[in-house]
Amino acid sequence: xxxxxxxEHLGVAVGALSAVLAARGLKIDLxxxxxxxxxxxxxGGSTRDLLIGDAPPQWMRSPEQLYSCLIVALAAFVxxxxxxxxxxxxxxxxxxxxxxxxxxxxxxxxVFEFSMPVAVMLGVITGVAGGILRDVLLNRLPVVFQxxxxxxxxxxxxxxxxxxxxxxRLPSSVALWGCVSVVFALRLAAIRFRIAxxxxxxxxxx
Amino acid sequence: xxxxxxxEHLGVAVGALSAVLAARGLKIDLxxxxxxxxxxxxxGGSTRDLLIGDAPPQWMRSPEQLYSCLIVALAAFVxxxxxxxxxxxxxxxxxxxxxxxxxxxxxxxxVFEFSMPVAVMLGVITGVAGGILRDVLLNRLPVVFQxxxxxxxxxxxxxxxxxxxxxxRLPSSVALWGCVSVVFALRLAAIRFRIAxxxxxxxxxx
Amino acid sequence: xxxxxxxEHLGVAVGALSAVLAARGLKIDLxxxxxxxxxxxxxGGSTRDLLIGDAPPQWMRSPEQLYSCLIVALAAFVxxxxxxxxxxxxxxxxxxxxxxxxxxxxxxxxVFEFSMPVAVMLGVITGVAGGILRDVLLNRLPVVFQxxxxxxxxxxxxxxxxxxxxxxRLPSSVALWGCVSVVFALRLAAIRFRIAxxxxxxxxxx
Numbered sequence: 196x197x198x199x200x201x202x203e204h205l206g207v208a209v210g211a212l213s214a215v216l217a218a219r220g221l222k223i224d225l226x227x228x229x230x231x232x233x234x235x236x237x238x239g240g241s242t243r244d245l246l247i248g249d250a251p252p253q254w255m256r257s258p259e260q261l262y263s264c265l266i267v268a269l270a271a272f273v274x275x276x277x278x279x280x281x282x283x284x285x286x287x288x289x290x291x292x293x294x295x296x297x298x299x300x301x302x303x304x305x306v307f308e309f310s311m312p313v314a315v316m317l318g319v320i321t322g323v324a325g326g327i328l329r330d331v332l333l334n335r336l337p338v339v340f341q342x343x344x345x346x347x348x349x350x351x352x353x354x355x356x357x358x359x360x361x362x363x364r365l366p367s368s369v370a371l372w373g374c375v376s377v378v379f380a381l382r383l384a385a386i387r388f389r390i391a392x393x394x395x396x397x398x399x400x401x
Numbered sequence: 402x403x404x405x406x407x408x409e410h411l412g413v414a415v416g417a418l419s420a421v422l423a424a425r426g427l428k429i430d431l432x433x434x435x436x437x438x439x440x441x442x443x444x445g446g447s448t449r450d451l452l453i454g455d456a457p458p459q460w461m462r463s464p465e466q467l468y469s470c471l472i473v474a475l476a477a478f479v480x481x482x483x484x485x486x487x488x489x490x491x492x493x494x495x496x497x498x499x500x501x502x503x504x505x506x507x508x509x510x511x512v513f514e515f516s517m518p519v520a521v522m523l524g525v526i527t528g529v530a531g532g533i534l535r536d537v538l539l540n541r542l543p544v545v546f547q548x549x550x551x552x553x554x555x556x557x558x559x560x561x562x563x564x565x566x567x568x569x570r571l572p573s574s575v576a577l578w579g580c581v582s583v584v585f586a587l588r589l590a591a592i593r594f595r596i597a598x599x600x601x602x603x604x605x606x607x
Numbered sequence: 608x609x610x611x612x613x614x615e616h617l618g619v620a621v622g623a624l625s626a627v628l629a630a631r632g633l634k635i636d637l638x639x640x641x642x643x644x645x646x647x648x649x650x651g652g653s654t655r656d657l658l659i660g661d662a663p664p665q666w667m668r669s670p671e672q673l674y675s676c677l678i679v680a681l682a683a684f685v686x687x688x689x690x691x692x693x694x695x696x697x698x699x700x701x702x703x704x705x706x707x708x709x710x711x712x713x714x715x716x717x718v719f720e721f722s723m724p725v726a727v728m729l730g731v732i733t734g735v736a737g738g739i740l741r742d743v744l745l746n747r748l749p750v751v752f753q754x755x756x757x758x759x760x761x762x763x764x765x766x767x768x769x770x771x772x773x774x775x776r777l778p779s780s781v782a783l784w785g786c787v788s789v790v791f792a793l794r795l796a797a798i799r800f801r802i803a804x805x806x807x808x809x810x811x812x813x
Binding site: 447451537 | 657735739761805
């Protein structure tokens with residue numbers, strides 16, 4: 196079992212977890228929660244695979260990932276009906292999924308021999324598209340665009356660009372885990388210290 | 402003309418109808434309604450075909466389905482400006498489209514030799530994605546996720562799983578129509594008797 | 608450099624511009640604005656390319672278009688923090704992007720030998736899908752469906768159908784620029800003179 200496969204598998208589990216946590220308070224039924232988990236877990240990778248012309252996506256070729264996703268979502272569904280997980284639970288799960296998916300997506304872009312800017316873009320898409328699709332289905336402004344969201348796509352961008360720079364100079368597993376850690380640490384540090392990019396300040400709609 | 406083709410054709414017509422009914426009260430103009438009808442009718446099948454790598458989707462290869470969709474939408478647009486169709490009209494049209502698309506999608510997944518869990522997933526996607534895209538474009542929580550929606554994706558799931566179980570043991574047309582009837586009956590019975598899955602009860606947003 | 612390529616390049620720039628203008632007042636940070644610009648600029652063409660089975664889309668094969676998009680978005684971001692562009696700025700940029708993308712999309716549909724109705728549909732999709740995706744991500748009713756939007760998809764449809772009719776009879780550049788001008792003029796005239804199609808009048812939700 197290759198390391199990227201293992202990373203993507205972990206990403207699937209935390210993607211499913213983030214979907215269940217995001218659906219709380221919305222009175223969505225069990226099956227809706229499972230649909231959201233599938234979209235969160237596989238939306239980013241599927242968007243990437245469709246764009247690079249590598250259909251069907253990985254999760255359709257070997258259903259183990261699908262089982263992981265559904266089992267984690269089902270367990271989280273049952274548990275979160277009993278006890279109320281803390282807010283930082285969602286944030287850590289989401290930051291982990293962001294970090295995993297971004298670096299795996301960037302690597303796949305490089306393997307398919309796209310130019311570095313496009314590989315970085317594919318990494319960011321893999322990282323953020325699952326969460327965006329989840330929020331679009333929940334009919335709310337995607338987390339990635341909310342004001343109080345600190346360095347979300349930016350953390351993905353930094354990690355993806357770093358991976359492009361170091362993946363030929365470092366051993367594969369060092370580059371992978373190192374860049375995953377950078378995205379994860381950057382995202383959590385940004386939440387903790389409220390680091391943000393400048394925003395569009397104009398207060399009036401055109 | 403094969404039976405699946407015929408089913409998909411019927412699904413297209415009721416998909417278009419459901420779009421016109423869903424757009425009522427929103428002051429959307431004629432062309433917007435036609436766009437919504439195309440998205441409702443072909444969104445599910447196109448999502449499935451892109452995922453399995455079978456682009457372009459069927460409706461782009463033979464435009465007869467496109468004509469059906471536009472003619473039904475145009476007729477429904479004209480009629481619904483004159484008289485007010487009852488609420489159960491939308492529910493029956495929608496349940497029919499759900500049933501048709503789910504079973505046709507499952508069958509296509511099996512024809513493309515995906516594993517059963519993936520074929521079931523493709524069936525559910527084919528069944529619900531068109532309506533989800535329609536509701537996302539209308540900027541509202543998709544019907545499939547609303548609390549008062551009874552066994553929507555669940556009915557699709559049951560029918561798709563049943564089709565996987567019986568499609569090799571029964572004559573093709575019996576399996577197709579039987580499973581279409583199961584989805585349709587299950588959905589209508591769930592609406593009538595308010596059968597629902599457990600939901601995420603936690604009342605507070607994280 | 609071919610004329611369609613040049614048109615698509617221009618469309619990318621105005622697509623990015625329209626995204627920055629649409630995001631004003633929403634407190635979206637720099638990176639979110641860049642994501643919106645990419646979606647606005649490449650969403651329509653990518654949807655078309657995925658549907659016709661021509662992945663990866665053009666912008667992933669040659670990153671110059673990606674650079675144009677990001678540079679224009681960055682410049683517009685900086686400028687719009689200093690001064691407030693007039694409302695007609697958004698409308699003209701949007702009408703230009705609609706016109707460019709629609710005709711380029713229709714031409715690509717004909718080059719791939721789809722039937723005329725499907726080529727027209729692909730043109731309309733290329734023209735409107737980028738803006739729809741942008742608005743879906745911003746969690747609002749897409750401009751194309753809003754009541755006060757005059758002849759949006761309709762202008763695209765007229766231009767696409769006209770291009771199908773004349774592209775074999777006129778020199779390539781005349782047909783291209785002529786039909787781009789028709790879409791642009793029709794859209795601006797519709798805004799100026801408030802020309803609209805009939806809408807679904809029924810005031811009650813079903």
